[in-house]
Amino acid sequence: MPVRPTVPLGRRLYLGAEFLTLHGGGPLLILFVRRAGLLFGLLWIAALLAFLSLRHQKSEVQDFSGEVRRISLRFAVLAPLIILLTWWVWPDVFLSLPKQRPLFWLLVMVLYPILSVWPQEVLYRAFLFSRYDSLFRLAPVTIGASAVAFGFAHILFLNWIAVGMTLVGGALFASDYSRHRSLTLTCFEHSLYGCLIFTVGLGRFFYTGAAWHS
Helix, strand or coil: CCECCCCCHHHHHHHHHHHHHHHHHHHHHHHHHCCHHHHHHHHHHHHHHHHHHCCCCCCCCCCHHHHHHHHHHHHHHHHHHHHHHHHHHCCCCCCHHHHHCHHHHHHHHHHHHHHHHHHHHHHHHHHHHHHHHHHHCEHHHHHHHHHHHHHHHHHHHCCHHHHHHHHHHHHHHHHHHHHHCCHHHHHHHHHHHHHHHHHHCHHHHHCHHHHHCC
16 A cells, blocks of 8 residues: 655644644534535635646546446446435435426536536545645545545534435545546546435435525
8 A cells, every 4th residue: 555755744733734724624614604605605715726726737547438437337336226215214305306396406417516516526535635645645544534524514514414425425436536536537426426316305415505594
């Protein structure tokens, strides 16, 4: 297992404090203020700044079509399980969005990957791996940090299902990103599962309006 080169202790302490501030303090600040505009504003500002810092970084993917096939095959296995579980546990909301608001559902399917997935994957995969590799040093530790940070960010929705699902999803996306280092591929994978979640009826766990005004 490759280990990243050792960096000075002072540098690691600085990066550690920065990581906790951004990925711990950021979500807590938004949760304290509870303004949807602040959430999306900070998400996009942070993502754009992070993306600019990565503009000279190139993807390390060697077999793009092979990676797409791998991601798609796994989704083909997991998607029916998610669908069946939702139908079994939450039959009252199963497919509620496409049934009750089909035009809005189509809008979500188009805009969600752009407005939500892309900035999240820039911050929690591309930037996190690039910026904090030297802090965590071991790939499994960086993967774990990415998953935990991603899950913790979803405390904003004030339910354990959102946190649990994104913790598992974050581990999956981070593990794959650690292998292929492609922002395009990780956005593709995230979009597949995210669009499925909103389609089957689990999107209600990822809605700040219900969480902050209940």
